[in-house]
Amino acid sequence: MSTSHRVTPITAVDSDTSTVSRLKVACSNCNLRELCMPIGISTSEIDQLDELVYTRRKVKRGEALYRTGEAFEALYAVRTGFFKTRLTFQDGRDQVTGFSMAGELLGLDGIGTENHTVDAVALEDSEVCMIPYDKLETLSGEMPSLRTHFHKVMSREIVRENSVMMLLGTMRAEERLAAFLLNLSQRMQSRGYAALEFHLRMTREEIGSYLGMKLETVSRLFSRFQADGLIDVDQKYVRIKDIDGLKAIYAHHTQ
Amino acid sequence: MSTSHRVTPITAVDSDTSTVSRLKVACSNCNLRELCMPIGISTSEIDQLDELVYTRRKVKRGEALYRTGEAFEALYAVRTGFFKTRLTFQDGRDQVTGFSMAGELLGLDGIGTENHTVDAVALEDSEVCMIPYDKLETLSGEMPSLRTHFHKVMSREIVRENSVMMLLGTMRAEERLAAFLLNLSQRMQSRGYAALEFHLRMTREEIGSYLGMKLETVSRLFSRFQADGLIDVDQKYVRIKDIDGLKAIYAHHTQ
DNA sequence: ATCGGCTTTTGATGTCGATCAAACGCGCTC
DNA sequence: GAGCGCGTTTGATCGACATCAAAAGCCGAT
Numbered sequence: 001m002s003t004s005h006r007v008t009p010i011t012a013v014d015s016d017t018s019t020v021s022r023l024k025v026a027c028s029n030c031n032l033r034e035l036c037m038p039i040g041i042s043t044s045e046i047d048q049l050d051e052l053v054y055t056r057r058k059v060k061r062g063e064a065l066y067r068t069g070e071a072f073e074a075l076y077a078v079r080t081g082f083f084k085t086r087l088t089f090q091d092g093r094d095q096v097t098g099f100s101m102a103g104e105l106l107g108l109d110g111i112g113t114e115n116h117t118v119d120a121v122a123l124e125d126s127e128v129c130m131i132p133y134d135k136l137e138t139l140s141g142e143m144p145s146l147r148t149h150f151h152k153v154m155s156r157e158i159v160r161e162n163s164v165m166m167l168l169g170t171m172r173a174e175e176r177l178a179a180f181l182l183n184l185s186q187r188m189q190s191r192g193y194a195a196l197e198f199h200l201r202m203t204r205e206e207i208g209s210y211l212g213m214k215l216e217t218v219s220r221l222f223s224r225f226q227a228d229g230l231i232d233v234d235q236k237y238v239r240i241k242d243i244d245g246l247k248a249i250y251a252h253h254t255q
Numbered sequence: 256m257s258t259s260h261r262v263t264p265i266t267a268v269d270s271d272t273s274t275v276s277r278l279k280v281a282c283s284n285c286n287l288r289e290l291c292m293p294i295g296i297s298t299s300e301i302d303q304l305d306e307l308v309y310t311r312r313k314v315k316r317g318e319a320l321y322r323t324g325e326a327f328e329a330l331y332a333v334r335t336g337f338f339k340t341r342l343t344f345q346d347g348r349d350q351v352t353g354f355s356m357a358g359e360l361l362g363l364d365g366i367g368t369e370n371h372t373v374d375a376v377a378l379e380d381s382e383v384c385m386i387p388y389d390k391l392e393t394l395s396g397e398m399p400s401l402r403t404h405f406h407k408v409m410s411r412e413i414v415r416e417n418s419v420m421m422l423l424g425t426m427r428a429e430e431r432l433a434a435f436l437l438n439l440s441q442r443m444q445s446r447g448y449a450a451l452e453f454h455l456r457m458t459r460e461e462i463g464s465y466l467g468m469k470l471e472t473v474s475r476l477f478s479r480f481q482a483d484g485l486i487d488v489d490q491k492y493v494r495i496k497d498i499d500g501l502k503a504i505y506a507h508h509t510q
Numbered sequence: 511a512t513c514g515g516c517t518t519t520t521g522a523t524g525t526c527g528a529t530c531a532a533a534c535g536c537g538c539t540c
Numbered sequence: 541g542a543g544c545g546c547g548t549t550t551g552a553t554c555g556a557c558a559t560c561a562a563a564a565g566c567c568g569a570t
Contacts, residue, residue: 087417090506095421109417111410118417137403141396148392154409155366161416162342162364162373166350168423169467173527203547212424217527219549235536235548251345428557459518469558474519490518490566 027053027129035103035191036077038149045143052139053077055130065106065120065128072110074130078102081126082201084210085109086119096210098160099123099202102191105153107133123201168212176211177221178249181231185240196240282308282384290358290446291332293404300398307394308332310385320361320375320383327365329385333357336381337456339465340364341374351465353415354378354457357446360408362388378456423467431466432476433504436486440495451495 027033027049037049056079059065065076068088083100097118100106110116111133140147167176189195200207204215204222211218222233230246232239240246282288282304292304311334314320320331323343338355352373355361365371366388395402422431444450455462459470459477466473477488485501487494495501 087421089421089425093421093425095417095424097417097420108410109414112407112414113411117414137399137406141399141402144392144396147396147402150406151392151409152367154406154413155363156368158409158412158416159364159367159372161413161420162350162352165352165416165419165423166342166344166348168420169350169464170344170348204549205547209424214528215548216529216550219547220527223549458516470518471520471559472557474517475557478519 026050030079030129032077032079032103036105036153038145041143041145045145048139048143049146052135053129053131055132057128057130059083059122059126059128061122061124061126063122065122065126066110066116067119068116070110070116072107072114072116072133074132075105075107075136076120076128076130078104078106079127079129081128082123083120083126084123084202084206086121086209087117088119094209096202096206098164099210101187105157108154108157123206173211173213173217174221174224175250176213177207177218177225178246180207180211181238181240182243182246182250185243196243198238200236200238281305285334285384287332287334287358291360291408293400296398296400300400303394303398304401307390308384308386310387312383312385314338314377314381314383316377316379316381318377320377320381321365321371322374323371325365325371327362327369327371327388329387330360330362330391331375331383331385333359333361334382334384336383337378338375338381339378339457339461341376341464342372343374349464351457351461353419354465356442360412363409363412378461428466428468428472429476429479430505431468432462432473432480433501435462435466436493436495437498437501437505440498451498453493455491455493 027037028046041049057065057076059081065083078100080102083106084096085098085100085106086094087097088094100120106120106128107116109118136146136150140150167179171179184198184200185195188198202210204218208215208218222231225231225246226233228245230240230242230249232241282292283298283301296304312320312331314336320338333355335357338361339351340353340355340361341349342352343349355375361375361383362371364373391401391405395405422434426434439453439455440450443453457465459473463470463473477486480486480501481488483500485495485497485504487496
């Protein structure tokens with residue numbers, strides 16, 4: 001590992017809101033780098049990334065990182081915490097379109113129209129790295145590996161949404177919830193957390209919105225999964241007892 | 256950085272399949288350019304685009320432009336015709352994830368994993384412009400307007416899928432079908448076709464798959480919309496008689 | 511022109527998940 | 541520690557859409 005350290009003064013500046021702090025972020029030190037930035041790049045390139053990503057921002061639980069309609073300025077890499085993204089329809093109904101955890105990128109929705117089209121709301125006290133989009137555009141012109149990586153991230157988001165469409169379009173409620181738990185488990189694991197035991201950051205209602213069902217249905221299914229010995233649930237705590245059973249529900253399903 | 260421009264002779268070659276023809280495509284002449292390429296670029300930049308997009312391919316009705324699992328090599332801009340993209344789940348169920356018409360881009364799903372994750376199937380005899388992805392990557396490094404445009408296209412695809420998630424997650428069947436018709440109408444119009452009268456290229460089953468309902472439900476809703484004076488339907492032919500009525504179903508909804 | 515297969519329509523019935531409702535429990539604040 | 545509000549659980553009932561079924565229409569092949 002190359003650890004060329006430019007000793008840059010860390011200057012905390014007062015900004016208009018207390019949640020923004022201009023601290024040196026240093027991708028070079030970030031243990032999430034492999035999750036949100038291209039791997040196998042040179043040390044000089046890492047220095048460039050450190051210049052691209054220079055601002056952190058804290059977002060308290062319940063607060064929005066950005067809102068629908070706001071001018072799109074930056075992408076955000078989740079450093080710590082947990083977010084939901086929420087699309088609000090003109091008549092007031094809304095839909096949770098995703099949950100984001102450490103290392104994942106938020107804000108891609110805003111590039112196309114230059115305004116955000118969803119809300120990103122913190123489900124726990126969180127911290128993000130701000131990636132000014134104009135700088136990313138410029139730097140990605142000079143840095144093929146960054147450009148390639150960025151395109152892959154966007155493409156994967158498209159693919160993820162495809163599979164959510166499949167979930168919502170063709171699967172039954174129990175299959176959706178099993179898929180949801182398996183997906184969470186897998187993402188926990190890839191971040192080095194326990195794969196089979198975790199705290200949900202979202203409410204039953206938010207899970208239900210994401211999965212296209214009502215909160216009562218989510219609750220009933222949790223209870224049934226527990227009765228069937230697949231999981232233990234206690235409020236937000238979940239322990240997966242029979243991951244193969246969950247997979248069978250998810251994939252095997254009918255007959 | 257390889258920034259050299261080699262003038263490669265464009266030769267019509269016989270390939271293994273009869274559907275590929277290496278002909279000069281000439282974005283510079285294409286009346287779809289404003290739909291699939293950045294506007295307001297210089298003539299020298301248009302020349303570069305002409306070098307990027309140099310192959311056309313015909314796809315017959317029912318044939319796949321690409322299939323799940325195939326190596327990802329290129330994006331495709333639809334020149335003429337109509338496609339569906341289809342995600343197949345491990346147990347065989349599938350979901351139509353989108354319909355693509357002239358000027359729209361296909362293949363974005365493959366960038367992330369370097370393999371296609373869906374099938375793209377022509378619903379009528381169609382023709383596409385092939386955009387070799389490695390060349391697009393390279394050229395987008397040199398051409399900021401192309402890069403910006405490409406990012407916007409991807410972002411808009413993410414936003415489109417968000418709204419499909421909303422559709423599938425929170426809307427009732429009649430709202431979904433109204434949304435579908437309005438969306439088709441709007442896309443026809445933006446291509447200079449009649450907005451209120453068109454032939455559907457897809458079956459009731461494909462519409463149903465896209466909208467998360469069964470073909471019988473699609474058929475019943477068409478009949479009901481007709482009985483209510485909103486549309487005329489005869490097989491694949493649709494005429495919108497009361498577009499505001501459709502909008503009211505789509506947006507006003509509840510109560 | 512006839513045949514056969516596929517798409518579409520329409521009806522009868524079934525069911526999954528929504529809705530309505532009530533009670534409980536957890537975590538606030540005072 | 542008491543009281544309150546929100547999130548959750550669970551039960552009873554309802555309804556939208558699925559499923560099952562059959563007939564009719566359309567289209568291409570012979």
